[in-house]
Amino acid sequence: MFLFIHLQKGGWRSSKLAMMQPQPFNIKPVNLHTTLTKKVPSLSINQNLERLSNACGVTGRESQVRDLMVELLKPYADEIQIDKLENVIAIKKGKPKKPKIMLAAHMDEIGLMVKTITKEGFLQFSKMGGIDDRILPAQKVTVYTAKNTYPGIIGSKPPHIQKEEERKKIISFDELFIDVGAANREDAQSMGVAVGDSVSFDTTYQTLGEDAALGKAFDNRAGCVTMIEAMRLMEKTECTVFAVGTVQEEVGLRGAATAAFGVDPDLAIVLDVTIAGDVPGVREFDTTVKMGKGPALTISDSGLITHPKILRWFIDTAQQQKIPYQIESGLLGSTDAARISITRQGIPSGTISIPTRYIHSPCGMLNLKDIENAAKLTAAAIKTATKHF
Ligand SMILES: [Zn+2]
Helix, strand or coil: CECCCCCCCCCCCCHHHHHCCCCCCCCCCCCCCCCCCCCCCHHHHHHHHHHHHHCCCECCCCHHHHHHHHHHHHHHCCEEEECCCCCEEEEECCCCCCCEEEEEEECCECEEEEEEECCCCCEEEEEECCCCHHHCCCCEEEEECCCCEEEEEEECCCHHHCCHHHHHCCCCHHHCEEECCCCCHHHHHHCCCCCCCEEEECCCCEEECCCEEEECCHHHHHHHHHHHHHHHHHCCCCCEEEEEEECCCCCCCHHHHHHHHHHCCCEEEEEEEEECCCCCCCCCCCCCCCCCCCCEEEEEECCCECCHHHHHHHHHHHHHHCCCCEEEEEECCECHHHHHCCCCCCCCEEEEEEEEECCCCCCEEEEHHHHHHHHHHHHHHHHHHHHHC
């Protein structure tokens, strides 16, 4: 999910829509009679999410994730392409003259990039994607150099020697630094650390209880896993499907722009995460989406008003297949769908999202059943696409 950090809270908001109870759009439903028989083993969802979450793909340096995506999509694709910006495009061929459908899940994650190495050997950094400065101090991180990886910690001036006013202030990221234990600049350079190196949060994937998982980069490895599962489930389709792992979403939906232009689809489904509002302090006005209650369908966000036919298609499919779903609207953020929908002459696009707690932080939490249901919904929607478009 892309965070519109330049927009003030309370700025753009669709207040009327946000206050609506979760209700489908008032559009005439279409009767569909299709079934999906194959069951999703949540084991593969869990395993794929573990591998993808633990891999590093900070925006602009997605190669580790890209290689994994190629490996995991290969069994379900007739052809795999990697475009010039390094978006992965897995193609499942359908019949001629049927709609071309683009699935998109961004592969990049928020993180940091080494900006300066101080003469004392500390790494100053820039932020890649929307990161709240308040969550940075004392975080364990991993620095990815050309040849090695190093553990590090984000340091700041100790509170013991801060003045009272300083302790009340949020420490800006440009006052923080990464300590990799280097003695000085030369030492850091001899370790191979260089300006431009990616830095990811050091969080290892874990499962909790029956269906929950926590880990880093669920934004958007959860969408990547959903896309892989959907490709596995859909088997033969009438429509040609392009499952695209996009790059550089977190800095402005960039990979999606070139991929959508290249693929030139008739429709697009974006698979991403969304905010789960089921934690203390979140008002019903802000979001009613909850973890474990099914994938979320977006009516509108900061960059997209979902095409009504797309929303109808998703809701009819979910109801026919008895797949739980939630409706959300008016979020201050957006997804690749915002960019894809305004590519070329316009591409009707919608978003199927995994409700996730603590996104854009070092550790998120989600329910694996939501991924399973999002994949089922995506695969079933593709099977019924020709009845709607
Ligand atoms: Zn995001």
